[in-house]
Amino acid sequence: MTLTKQHVRDVVDIYIRAWTKQDPDLILSIFTEDATYHERVLGEPIATHGGIRDYWQSKVVESQANIECELLSLYVDGETAIVEWEARFDDLVRGIRKRMREVALLEFDGALIRSLREYWASETIG
Template sequence: MTTEQVQQWLDDYRTAWETRDADAAAALFTDDATYREQPYEEPYRGREGVHAYWTRVTATQSDVSFRTGRVVTAGSNAAVEWWVTLRNDGAEATLAGEFFLEFNEGGLVRHLREYWHFAPGHIEPPTGWGQ
């Protein structure tokens, strides 16, 4: 995967999250994908699992703003930091995280692992973030 291909996938992911579109999110993954949101829990499996997860977690979200840092690629793998501000049940919140992505030949994600941190309120990234 090229940096540009990964960035396009991230742009599509951003659109899906900011519009809370579970169909668009699920379409970014392979039929047999794994989406591991928490390292100690079972991953969500396949497009159906991604769709169910996204439907549940975005139901209370609004005013989502998603941005990413510099993409790092190695073959079919990519890693990238992300920063999100949103409202959850009306309360401002900030999420800072990182994706590790494995793509198939068609540009869909086969495996996603994410690590993220939550803070109440709207927080801007620190200087130099995402470089």
């Protein structure tokens, strides 16, 4: 399969929908079974569907609310995509509203993501 911008856009749309709807089952639908997910790229990656599900349950479902996200840019080179998005959400742990800008490197294996590495910054808003 040749990776196209439209396919990446479709996958990122599912990612954003899974995030805003806080749906761990939906997020797993875009990752290979043995995928790695680097939330903090200098730390150890989260591995496999089980690890990604646990991460999303604790980080997204239990710790965030009122999530909004918008895709800003998307680039494809071979089997790798680079995407940028901006999100706003309530950080339930800290009791604040955040704005986050993120760049993610997505490496694909066919139609699914086999590796995701996030680079982001956030700030408190309103």
